[in-house]
Amino acid sequence: MVLFLHSADQKIEAKRLLVEAGLEHKFVGPTLVEVSGEKSVWRPEALARWLSPVGRLEGLQSSTPLIDGRSQCSVTISRPGSPIVVAVGHSPLWIAGPCSIDDSTDLLALSKRIASLGFQVLRGGALKPRTSPHQFQGVGRNGYRSLAEAAHGAGLACVSEAYSEDDVEEAAEYLDLIQVGARNMQNFALLKKLAKVRKPVLLKRAPGATLWEWASAAEYLVHGGNDQVILCERGVRGLEREMRYTLDLVGAVFMQQRFGLPVVVDPSHGTGTKEVMSACTAGALAMGCSGIMLETHPEPVNAQSDGLQALTLDQLASIAQTYIRK
C-alpha cells in the first residue's frame, strides 16, 4: 500500500503512527510512504483510519473482502436442548471423541461419558482420509447417522468430516458441524458445495498453508453463501522432528484478531504427544482461542487410527476437570 501524506510537514507524525502500530514502511518521496500491510493484524480499513490524520492510504484491495468486511463472526451449532454459540470472546467450545468410529466402541456410552465431563460436541471420523490407501478408511457415510444418534442421545452436538463432494448432502442431513480436513482445505469444489448447505463448517488448516491461504479458504465458504465458519488450527509443518507438527498458537490468535473468526485448537493432531496436551489446552485458552478439540478413545490400544495420540478417558477427565468451567 502507499500512503500519500497530506503535506511533507507530517513526516514525523506519520513515522510515529507507523511505528506505534508496528507497521513496516519506507519513505520513498517527500510525501510518499510505502506501507506493508501483510505483516499486520490490522484490517485494511482500520489501517486507513489510523493513518487518516496524516495522509490517504491507497492500494487497500483485499483478497478476502467478505471476511474483512464483516463485524465479528458468531456461529451457532444446533444441539438437543439449546444451541451452542461460538464467537471470539465467548466461552470456549469443547469437542472430544475418537479419531475414527469403529464397530468395537459403544459410541453412546462414550458420548455420555464425554458429556458428563462438560464437553459440548462429540467428534468421530466416519470417513478417514489416510495417507496410505492400505490404512483403515473409515466405516463410511453410515457412520454419520451412528455418530449423530450417539451424540444427540447424550445431549451433545456432533462433528465429522465430509471427505468427498458426494458426502456433503448426507453430512448436512445428520451432522451439526461439518469438518473440512486439513488435506482438503484447498479442495475448492468441496468448499463450494459446503457453501450451499445450512450447517456450520469447521475448516482445518492445511499443515503447509499460510495464514492468508487459510483465510482465503474461509472466504470461499462465505462467498458461496455460508458465513457459519469456525477455523481449526492443527499444526504446521516445518523444522519439527520430535513433535508431529508445530502447533501455531500465535497464528490462531492472528486469525481471531484479524478476521474475527473463532479458532478451535486441536493439540492432538498438532503435537501427537500426550504429555503436552494439558499445557497446550492451558495455553490456547489463555490466549483467547475459541475452543479445544481433543482425541480420546476408551481403549487407545485398540483404536483403528491415531491410537498413539488418543487420550484415555481418565486422561481426558483430568484435563476437563482442570479447564472446563461448567
Added chain:
Amino acid sequence: MVLFLHSADQKIEAKRLLVEAGLEHKFVGPTLVEVSGEKSVWRPEALARWLSPVGRLEGLQSSTPLIDGRSQCSVTISRPGSPIVVAVGHSPLWIAGPCSIDDSTDLLALSKRIASLGFQVLRGGALKPRTSPHQFQGVGRNGYRSLAEAAHGAGLACVSEAYSEDDVEEAAEYLDLIQVGARNMQNFALLKKLAKVRKPVLLKRAPGATLWEWASAAEYLVHGGNDQVILCERGVRGLEREMRYTLDLVGAVFMQQRFGLPVVVDPSHGTGTKEVMSACTAGALAMGCSGIMLETHPEPVNAQSDGLQALTLDQLASIAQTYIRK
C-alpha cells in the same frame, strides 16, 4: 527395521555394507542392528538383498507396496498419429501452454506454434483452483473440448486439471492426460475416481507434502486400478522469500530412483521467476528427470492468471531450441 546378524563375527562386514550404502544404523546388541530405511533411495527388498550376506532384515512393511513392487513404470499418452511413451530413462516429455484458457487466445494457432517448437503436449487450465474466490476461476469444463481440439489439430496431446470429482468423466472423455493439482494431491475422493478411468494421470506434488506423502498419493491411484502415473514437481514451501517456492530437483530424482515413477519438472510454478527457467530446464534434464512443463502465453500481459511467470513465445522458442532434441 532391524537387522539380525547371522553371527556376531559379521559385525565388521555388516558395518561396511551399511556405510557403503549410506544407511543410518545403530548396533543395539551383539547380533542386532537398527537400520533406518527412511533416508534411503533403496526399496525394502533391495535393502534386504544387499544385507543378506550378513543377516536377515525384518520390519520391511512398506506403506507403498504396490509402487514398490512394480518394476519400472512406463506411461503411454495417446496423441494423434503416434502415442507418447514416458518412462525413467526415456527421452523427456515436453509440455507447454497457457496457465488458463481464456476466450481472447487463438488456441489452435498457439498449439501449432508450440508443436513447431518440438513440444508434444499442450497444457491449459479450463478450471482454475485459485487461492481467492475473487480470482478468475476458469472457463469451465467446456474448455476441455476446446483444448483437445486445439491440441489434436496441431498433432499434440493435451493435459488439463480435473478439479472436482464431477469433472472426472468429462476430463476422461476429452483429455489425453489428466492433471491433479497441487492443492488436490491428497484429495483422496478425487484420486479414487481417477483410479477408475483409463487415462494417465499427472500428479502434482503439494507444496507442503513430504516425498512419502506424494508417493502414497500415487499408491492410491495404483491401488484403485490406474498404474499410468506421472509425477510433477512444482516446488515446495520453505524458507524461500525471493523465489515463489523452492524447486526440489533432488526430490524429483529421489522419486525416480526409489519408485521408478517418471517425474516432470514444472519450473514455472516452482520458481515463478522467468530468469531462471532456462537454468532449471537444463538442470532437470541433466539430472535425468522425465519431462519439463513450461507456462507460456502469446501475450503474458493479457493473461487471466499467472501472467508474470508466463514465458513469451520467443522466450519459449529460445529454451526449446537449446534443449529439445527432435
Added chain:
Amino acid sequence: MVLFLHSADQKIEAKRLLVEAGLEHKFVGPTLVEVSGEKSVWRPEALARWLSPVGRLEGLQSSTPLIDGRSQCSVTISRPGSPIVVAVGHSPLWIAGPCSIDDSTDLLALSKRIASLGFQVLRGGALKPRTSPHQFQGVGRNGYRSLAEAAHGAGLACVSEAYSEDDVEEAAEYLDLIQVGARNMQNFALLKKLAKVRKPVLLKRAPGATLWEWASAAEYLVHGGNDQVILCERGVRGLEREMRYTLDLVGAVFMQQRFGLPVVVDPSHGTGTKEVMSACTAGALAMGCSGIMLETHPEPVNAQSDGLQALTLDQLASIAQTYIRK
C-alpha cells in the same frame, strides 16, 4: 531403540504400555520391538523404566547425556539485594528493556521504570549482530558497564549478548546473565568460552534449529563446566509470512519437560507484532514457561533497532499489570 521382550507372551502388555505413553513402535519379531524415542518427551532412562515390566530397552545412548542425567536444573542470577532463582515450576523470570542501548536514552530512568513494574532483569544490546553490515552495530563493549550500572542502580539484574569470543571476559565481569544470540547458537567456540565463566547463560534458539540441536548446544555449555543454562525461545522459521517468525510455544514446553531446563519466551522477536504480545505472554505463562522477555523503548520511533516491535512503556505497563504477580 530396540525393546527385547522378556517373553512373547508379553506382546499385548507391551503394546498397551507403548500406546499409553504415545511411543511410536513396530513389532519386528516375536520378542522384538523397535521403539522410536525421538518423538517423545521421555528421557531414555525413564523410557527404560516404564518398559521394564515387559522387557529390556537397548540403544539408549543419548547425544545429550549430561543434561539428560541431571535432575531438574536450577539457575541462580545475582542481583543487588537478593539473587533470582530460575527453574521449571518456580515463579517466572521477567525481563524487559530496549533492543539496543544508544546514547539518547536515559538508561537509569528506564531501568527504574521497568523495576517499578515488577520486572527483575534489564536487557539491552551493547553489541548487535545485524543482518547487514550497514545497520547500527551497537555502542560496543563499554555498553556492558553502562547497562550494569543502570540495572543495579534500580535493583535489577542485567542481561546482554556476548557476540564475539573476545567479549566473554568483559561480559562475565559486568553482566549477571550472558546471552548467546540466535545466530550464534551453534558458534561452538563461543559456547566453549562461556562454559568456563561463572555466570549463567541465556541460550537463544536459532530460528532454523531443531529442538535436538538446541539441546545439544546446551550440552556444550554443561560439558564445558557451566550448568547454569536458561533457554530462550524466540521463534522458528517456516511458512510464516504475516508474522516475523513462528513462536514455538510447544517446543518450549518440550524442552522443559524433556530436559528440565527453564525456558524464557521472547514474543518480541518471535512474532514482531505488537498486537499479539499480551496473548503470547498469557499463553507462555499458562503453559508453564519459566519466563518472559519483552522489548520496550521509551520512544520506539527513535530506537536504533527493532523499533517496530518495541512496546511503549505504557504498553509494557499494561502487560505487567495483568500478568506479573508481585
Added chain:
Amino acid sequence: MVLFLHSADQKIEAKRLLVEAGLEHKFVGPTLVEVSGEKSVWRPEALARWLSPVGRLEGLQSSTPLIDGRSQCSVTISRPGSPIVVAVGHSPLWIAGPCSIDDSTDLLALSKRIASLGFQVLRGGALKPRTSPHQFQGVGRNGYRSLAEAAHGAGLACVSEAYSEDDVEEAAEYLDLIQVGARNMQNFALLKKLAKVRKPVLLKRAPGATLWEWASAAEYLVHGGNDQVILCERGVRGLEREMRYTLDLVGAVFMQQRFGLPVVVDPSHGTGTKEVMSACTAGALAMGCSGIMLETHPEPVNAQSDGLQALTLDQLASIAQTYIRK
C-alpha cells in the same frame, strides 16, 4: 519500491514492461505503481534502467550495496604452479577430500589420488563443529599445516574451516581458501576477522538462512575489506525427511545471477545420500554453478565423521571421469 510514471498515458506500456520482467506490482494511483523488487533476480539499478522509459523508480536502497555495485566477481585461489580463477561463467572449481582429517589416513596419498582425478582443491576438516560435544571435534589447528603439505605436495590448493576467531591467523597462514561453516554463516565477529585477511573465503549457507541473509553475510566480508568471496550451497532445512536437507540449486543460480558471486554446490552435506551425488553434480554443472565439492574417504567405514555420506575413491573416480573436463 515505487514507480512514478512520466504520465498516465504510459500505464499500458509500464504494465507490459513489468510483466515481461516478471515483476510483482500494483497500480495504486493514476501515475503510481508499487513494485516488489524482492522476488526478482534484477539488481536495483538494472530495474531502474529497465523501467526508465515509462517512469522513475524510487526506494532503491539495497541492504547489500557493495556486492550489488560490483561487476562480476572473480576470485583467485593460489596453488603450486598456477593460481585458480573462479568466476561465474568460468570452468568449474572441483573440490574433494575427507570430512575431517584424522591420523589414520595417509593424506598425501589421498591428495595425489584426488589430483590425478582432475580435482584442483583438497578439502579436510581440522576443526569440526559438531552438533554434540561428545562427537569427534577434529585434530586441531595443527591439521591446517598437515592439510596444506598434503595438498601442495600433490599440486593442489587446500580448503578447511576456521571455526573460532582464534583460528583465523593460522588459517590465513596455511590455507589457500578459508571455509566459514554453515553454523557460523552469521557469526559476524568471525566474518569481520576474515575480512581483514588476504585469502579468499568459502562462505557456506546456513540451512535456515534466506538468500538475502546469505548475501548480507557476504556483504560483511566485502564491507570489511575482503572481496574474494565464493559461496557454497549445502542444503536448506524444510519438509525433507528422506534427504538430510533440501539442496537449493535454484537458490544457487539466483545468487550467481543477482550478485555475480560464484557458487560451489556441496551435494554431500546437502543430500547425505550417495545415490544422488552423480545426478546432483550433473544438475549443478548444467545450471551453471561455479563448482562442486564432494566428500570422499579412502575407507568411509573408518571415517571419524560423516562416513555415511563419504564416497569411496572408486565412486569419486566415477563421477570425476564423467564430469571433469581436463
